[in-house]
Amino acid sequence: xxxxxxxxxxxxxxxxxxxxxxxxxxxxxxxxxxxxxxxxxxxxxxxxxxxxxxxxxxxxxxxxxxxxxxxxxxxxxxxxxxxxxxxxxxxxxxxxxxxxxxxxxxxxxxxxxxxxxxxxxxxxxxxxxxxxxxxxxxxxxxxxxxxxxxxxxxxxxxxxxxxxxxxxxxxxxxxxxxxxxxxxxxxxxxxxxxxxxxxxxxxxxxxxxxxxxxxxxxxxxxxxxxxxxxxxxxxxxxxxxxxxxxxxxxxxxxxxxxxxxxxxxxxxxxxxxxxxxxxxxxxxxxxxxxxxxxxxxxxxxxxxxxxxxxxxxxxxxxxxxxxxxxxxxxxxxxxxxxxxxxxxxxxxxxxxxxxxxxxxxxxxxxxxxxxxxxxxxxxxxxxxxxxxxxxxxxxxxxxxxxxxxxxxxxxx
Numbered sequence: 001x002x003x004x005x006x007x008x009x010x011x012x013x014x015x016x017x018x019x020x021x022x023x024x025x026x027x028x029x030x031x032x033x034x035x036x037x038x039x040x041x042x043x044x045x046x047x048x049x050x051x052x053x054x055x056x057x058x059x060x061x062x063x064x065x066x067x068x069x070x071x072x073x074x075x076x077x078x079x080x081x082x083x084x085x086x087x088x089x090x091x092x093x094x095x096x097x098x099x100x101x102x103x104x105x106x107x108x109x110x111x112x113x114x115x116x117x118x119x120x121x122x123x124x125x126x127x128x129x130x131x132x133x134x135x136x137x138x139x140x141x142x143x144x145x146x147x148x149x150x151x152x153x154x155x156x157x158x159x160x161x162x163x164x165x166x167x168x169x170x171x172x173x174x175x176x177x178x179x180x181x182x183x184x185x186x187x188x189x190x191x192x193x194x195x196x197x198x199x200x201x202x203x204x205x206x207x208x209x210x211x212x213x214x215x216x217x218x219x220x221x222x223x224x225x226x227x228x229x230x231x232x233x234x235x236x237x238x239x240x241x242x243x244x245x246x247x248x249x250x251x252x253x254x255x256x257x258x259x260x261x262x263x264x265x266x267x268x269x270x271x272x273x274x275x276x277x278x279x280x281x282x283x284x285x286x287x288x289x290x291x292x293x294x295x296x297x298x299x300x301x302x303x304x305x306x307x308x309x310x311x312x313x314x315x316x317x318x319x320x321x322x323x324x325x326x327x328x329x330x331x332x333x334x335x336x337x338x339x340x341x342x343x344x345x346x347x348x349x350x351x352x353x354x355x356x357x358x359x360x361x362x363x364x365x366x367x368x369x370x371x372x373x374x375x376x377x378x379x380x381x382x383x384x385x386x387x388x389x390x391x392x393x394x395x396x397x398x399x400x401x402x403x404x405x406x407x408x409x410x411x412x
Contacts, residue, residue: 004044008035010065011106011114018102020125021113031065032094032106032149032156035087038067053083068094071134091118096132099141100148102132110329122158129158136164139173143185150192157201165205169233170286179294181210190254195245196238199258211293215258217265222273229355231273233264244346252299252322253342256306257349259286263307281294302339305331306346312346315362316364321405325397333372344368367408374407375400 004010016029033041038054046056046065055066069085072095089183091106091114098104105119113120117131123388128148135141142165145157168174189198199215200206219234226274230236240257264275286307312319312327321326327333333340344365351362378399384392405411 003031004036008040009091009108010034011108011252013095013106014103017105017107017113018034018119018123020107021105021120023156029063031063032068032091033065034068034089034091035299036067036092037087041065041067054085067242069097070094071097086334097134098131099135101129101131101143104271114384117270126152126155127158128152128155128161130161130164133164135161136168136173136339139168139177140181140185142168142174142187142202142205142207143177143182146198146207147185147189147192149197149201150189150194153194153197163203169206169210176211177214179292183293183295186211187251187255190241190245190258191251193245195241195254199238199241212289214262214289218261218296221264221267223264223275224273227354231355233261237352238353239260239355242348243353243358244349246347247349249345252302253346254350255295255299256303256343256346257367259303260306260310262286262289266269273331279308279311298339302346304340305343306337306350309343310347310350313344313364313368314351321371321401321408321410324368324408325375325401327368328372328375334376337372337376340372341369370407371404373402378403403404 009032011032012029013032016026019026038048041054041056042048045059047059049057049064050066054070056065056067057063058065067085068089068091069083070089071083082274085408095104095106095114095116101117101119103115103119106114108114118129122129128145128179130141145161145165149155150158163239170205186198189195190239192198199208199212202211202316203216203219215234215237219232221233222231223233223236225231228236228241237258237260240260241254244254244257257321259282261275261278261282262285263278263280266274266281266285267278283304288304289295290303295303309327309331312323316324316327328340331340331343338398348362348365351364352360380394383395383399387395
């Protein structure tokens with residue numbers, strides 16, 4: 001912090017206060033300044049950066065300091081707000097516009113907690129509860145509650161807050177969100193410790209059917225219990241994402257694990273619980289989800305690969321060397337070995353994300369990694385120098401196929 005002239009007061013607010021009370025590491029600090037004007041902040045050396053409301057960067061630490069403000073809803077969506085800031089806005093007026101009580105606490109410069117809305121009690125009771133009816137004015141808050149549920153998996157959601165979220169969805173507020181903001185919150189939720197909670201909360205309030213109907217459709221779709229003791233396809237998809245999160249794997253892997261079985265949602269009910277051909281059907285569904293939410297290319301491409309070929313990876317040890325080579329080529333493993341490694345991780349998450357499969361061995365990953373290493377050992381340059389141009393591709397493929405067969409102890 002810095003020294004401000006009286007009567008200006010500065011408070012640490014939000015997540016820093018919450019995490020400090022929980023004994024968790026505090027990553028970033030946000031500050032609210034009460035009793036100041038923009039002119040005062042500039043005179044003290046702060047740099048203005050806020051476009052929609054007055055936010056300033058500290059001249060040395062570059063931390064964010066926001067002037068106390070209030071908001072008034074003027075239009076649908078998360079941008080439909082009019083912001084008002086003045087030296088007369090109180091700390092309590094600033095805090096009441098926040099989403100959850102556990103995020104609506106402040107700490108003064110002496111370390112004293114200011115908690116006008118019961119945040120400490122809700123922390124003790126492990127409860128996520130909205131601060132005021134103004135929660136309903138910003139649909140992003142639905143996504144934030146879902147994300148906090150994934151971070152604080154032991155916390156429940158207050159019944160009145162869930163009821164309010166359902167009303168917001170029914171009123172169409174969730175439909176006003178722009179895709180980039182939806183993905184931003186979902187991506188952050190996927191990177192939490194229990195990403196399944198994000199989608200469980202969204203499903204409970206009805207938002208998942210609006211945002212990702214392809215995933216929502218999986219719940220209630222059965223799978224063969226001899227392969228999937230959990231039976232339900234939606235539950236399995238969330239278990240796969242949680243497994244990936246438990247291994248601290250990167251975002252593309254977690255998303256791919258979540259979306260790998262979308263094709264099962266289109267299986268005719270008379271064919272249940274079998275889902276022949278679901279991999280192929282899932283490809284376009286993954287592309288549709290990624291296009292709708294404008295998901296980055298690296299995440300989309302990996303999710304498509306996993307949707308298409310996770311079944312082949314599970315059967316890897318039964319594949320002929322030529323088929324293994326085709327899989328390596330189809331996944332662009334020679335040019336993108338790093339992505340191929342992530343592809344194998346997502347397939348492993350699919351396997352382990354089943355009831356009682358968490359500790360089972362999954363040798364397929366090492367098997368295909370060994371196949372790739374053997375094929376990479378082929379000196380394509382030497383082959384290219386020894387043959388005419390039209391013979392080179394087939395010769396390289398033959399050499400790679402032979403290398404794979406030798407490494408895997410199979411005949412070509």
